[in-house]
Amino acid sequence: MKIFIAGGTSGIGLAVAKRYLNNGHNVAICGRNQDRIDKIEKSDNLKIYKLDIYDNEKFIGAVKDFSHGELDIMLVAAGSYGNSRTKKLSLMEATNMLKTNIVSTVNAFEIARKLMIPRGKGHIVAISSVAALLDYPGCSVYSKTKRIVINLCEAYRAALSDYGIKVTAIIPGYIDTLKLREISGDVSNKPFIMSEENAAKIIIDSIEKNVDRVIFPKKMKVLISILSLLPKKILSLILLRKKNG
Ligand SMILES: NC(=O)c1ccc[n+]([C@@H]2O[C@H](COP(=O)([O-])OP(=O)(O)OC[C@H]3O[C@@H](n4cnc5c(N)ncnc54)[C@H](OP(=O)(O)O)[C@@H]3O)[C@@H](O)[C@H]2O)c1
Incomplete structure (x- = not known):
């Protein structure tokens, strides 16, 4: 298969790229x-x-150069996150x-659909991120952008x-990447x-199984579903206290 990973030069995207490469696929990262x-x-x-996926022309050029019109998977791993x-x-x-999280994701979806x-x-x-699943007063801009990523996946899936084109939303909890360590220090x-x-294993399995969305790790999924049952004000108190603590 030919797989383009938008934002695969580090972290989760690079881990997915390595796994696909080990399985004998052709992979592009940027x-x-x-x-x-x-x-x-x-x-x-x-x-x-080497490119910014916000630069649509360069992005199109790279995907065309790599795929020669035969693109099997477009995975958007690039994301901008920092102080929550x-x-x-x-x-x-x-x-x-x-x-990055919204406009560039749309760039990737549009490039892929035209080829597919x-x-x-x-x-x-x-x-996306599990941060997108909890809606409460005080929720971060990052969470809101990642909610839009899930919504974009739903809209493109329907369209x-x-x-014959499938769309999967990946919704992870904390993943031990260098970037997370840079932002959070101690991640333990x-x-x-x-x-x-x-x-990376869960992401590739989910793509193979063609699930609409995957939320992981399982324990985080359970925690999020319990937190979602709480009134928004209580949720806000718990999560904002945790962030500020
Ligand atoms: N790590 C976590 O705990 C966690 C949890 C939930 C969701 N996520 C999401 O998972 C994704 C990957 O996170 P990560 O921790 O693996 O981050 P990361 O290590 O910073 O990886 C992001 C990759 O995307 C590239 N990138 C970022 N913006 C780009 C742009 N505009 N154009 C081209 N490439 C770009 C980065 O390279 P350059 O900076 O050199 O461009 C890097 O290769 C993000 O969308 C993040 O929101 C992460």
Whole structure:
């Protein structure tokens, strides 16, 4: 298969790329930071593009160069996240979240669907977050953008099912990536934190099974479903106290 991972030069996206490569597939990854790209082990069936997926023209060029019209999977792993407290968010951080998490995700979906419709097959996948599942006063801009990612998956799934194109929303809890460590420092206190490798396995299994959405780890899924039952004000008190604590 030909798999393009938008934002696969580190973290979850890179772990998925490695797993697909080990299984003999052709994989393309992209990212903006050259240092990250330089550290990646090169192989014959891996293509790496240095680009910002917000730049639609460059993004289209890379996907066409890689796929020659035959794209099987487009996975959007790129995401912008940082300080989760909206009160402390800078304009630049907020704008980056909107550009990467929303506009660039739409860029990826549109590029993929144009290549996949003529073939009558393909799979579009985007990584959201469990943060998107809880709606309460004080919920972060990041959570709201990730909620939109889930909504985009639903909209494209409905629009593209007649063309044989599948859409899966990946909804992870805490995954032990370098980026999470950079932001949070000690990640050992993060509930049910999972390794990148285990996350990659679940993501690839979910794509193979063509599930509409997957929420993991399982214990996080249970916790979220219990928290969702609480009145929004109580939920707000619990989660904001936890964030500020
Ligand atoms: N780690 C977690 O605990 C967790 C939990 C839930 C959801 N998620 C979501 O999972 C995804 C991956 O997270 P991660 O922890 O693996 O982060 P990460 O290590 O920072 O990986 C993000 C990748 O996307 C690339 N990227 C970001 N913005 C881009 C852009 N505009 N254009 C091109 N490439 C871009 C990054 O490279 P450059 O920066 O060099 O461009 C990097 O390769 C994100 O969407 C995140 O919101 C993560």
